[in-house]
Amino acid sequence: MTDAITLGEHLRAQGISRRGFLKFCAATASLMALPPNMVPAIAKALETARRPSVIWLSFQECTGCTESLTRSHAPTVEGLIFNTISLDYHHTLQVAAGHQAEQARADAMKENWGKYLVVVDGSIPLGDPGFSTIAGVSNVEMLQETVKGAAAVVAVGSCAAFGGLPGAAPNPTGAVSVRDLVKDTPVINVPGCPPIPVVITGVLAHYLTFGKLPALDELGRPKAFYGQTIHDRCYRRPFYERGKFAESFDDEGAKKGWCLYKLGCKGPITYNACATTKWNEGVSFPIEAGHGCLGCSQPRFWDLGGFYKPLSQGTSTNAETLAAAAAAGVAIGVGSAMLSKRRKDQSQKEEV
Amino acid sequence: MSTTIDLRAIPLGPGEETQIEQTLGSGEVSATMESLGRSEFQETGIAGVWLVTHRNAQEEVIARFIEIVEVPQLLRSQRQDMADALSELQSRLAAESG
Structure with a gap:
């Protein structure tokens, strides 16, 4: 059954104070990945929402x-x-x-x-x-x-x-x-x-x-939520840009938390919020747990050629390709980060 | 004027949130609010910079903000609650005298 009363009335009828309501709005803004300065607009909208x-x-x-x-x-x-x-x-x-x-x-x-x-x-x-x-x-x-x-x-x-x-x-x-x-x-x-x-x-x-x-x-x-790639927001991104890659899941690079690109991480092509929102009440996300991104929010991710194959050349893992990938990564990375930021800014503008 | 930073919107690596907390340190004022779960307001060692943590009824953290403001807005009594409280007070007094 759908209640005819608004959400604001509903919460108030349950004895939830204005403070509680504003807290709910602040958490909702964060949840919707909207900037905190939108809380008053959210409060206004939620008061009358059914x-x-x-x-x-x-x-x-x-x-x-x-x-x-x-x-x-x-x-x-x-x-x-x-x-x-x-x-x-x-x-x-x-x-x-x-x-x-x-x-x-x-x-x-x-x-x-x-x-x-x-x-x-x-x-x-x-x-x-x-x-x-x-x-x-x-x-x-x-x-x-x-x-x-x-x-x-x-x-x-x-x-x-x-x-x-x-x-x-x-x-x-x-x-x-x-x-x-x-x-x-x-x-x-x-x-x-x-x-x-x-x-x-x-x-x-x-x-x-x-x-x-x-x-x-x-x-x-x-x-x-899907405006930026995992790679754009990955805390291991600086290692990618310096060309520091883990070569296997138990080598020194892996232990030091280096980039998992060579181990098949699909972060650069995957649009999702895992790197910031994280999982299990914000505890961590796959890359933080030491495993590359599988690209699960991308179309046909099961058929991308293998979870452990690097993106660059499908199957190639030779040093030359990866060095080139790392060098190109800096340039592409800056470009894609700007592009993503524009996408995100635009999406926030459209909400207002 | 105030500025609010949503900590969930920042890609933080392991231990970096704790590092931010340690850098800011603890200041003179802390407050808790019980409404839809506990919320904690801690003025950091940097005056005017507050760390605000909202929890749900299960004590899970649902949002975390750094607020740069004299007093976080939620610590003030809210107009609507004050209006409701006035009629509540009147009915309590009426009940006592009646």
Whole structure:
């Protein structure tokens, strides 16, 4: 059910003070990767925001995206469900089962026609629609039926956004992404395998706050989170620029925290927020744990030629290529950092 | 005038956040706020530079800011809360006298 009252009223009715509300706004600004000076604008928008109804559809997926969502700590998934969104259908998290569950989806659609959000995790098999069904309904049929009255669709995870693992060569199920099927409703891609928990909630919070989708890049990803590469913001970047690379996972360079480029790190081509937002309540991210980035938020990351092959030449790891890569890295790095900054500045400008 | 820096927006390597804290040091004032979980306000050894940590009800850090300001805005009593508090006070007094 969607409450008719605004979020501001809802929080106040729960005895949350103005201070608490402003704290919530400050955390939300940080969550949405917006500058702190936007807190007053966020407070103003959230005061009058109404809780949107959310229908979550799980197709060819591993539930990793839901696992990730439930580990979001700011806001927590409980906080999100009770305060900021009305999660009306999610077959892993909801209490109802069978016919009652499907009824909940039908009711939510009817009551909030034209206004609800659809979140999809998992790809959709077109090879044989029978590969994945819910309550006897094929994924493609359920998606098309459910998005008809939706204000927007959020494709959570690389499977929904780009086809992901099910879509990897040779794509036995004929898996496609949400954007391949949904043309008349705006689709926002939140890729990652899984996406960072607070990025999922951040996108929902953005919709709630501003009542519209955030600025997106050419792949449909919110620029606030996917505006810069892992490499752009990596704390090991200075080693890359000085040509200091780990050669194996246990050599001296690895121990000293040098750049993992030679060990196959996909950071330079991967747009995501891991280097700043980090994982597990901000503890660290793969590179900080000593492993290169797999590029999981990029299309077809499973088919990029191997997680441990360096980007430069596909399979080549000779010293000459890498020296050239390191030298070029300085120039390209400066250029791409500027480009990324422009993308980010632009996305922040568009929010105002 | 004030400036706020979101520590989550900065790519920090292992130990660098602690290094920032150590460089700034601890100042004369610290305060805590209990609202939607605990928040800590610590004036650093550099006057006017505050380290603000917001936690949720599970004590997890949800946001961290460096604020450069005389007093962080959230430490002030808020107008809306004061207005609500006045009517609360009136009803308490009415209950006592009634």
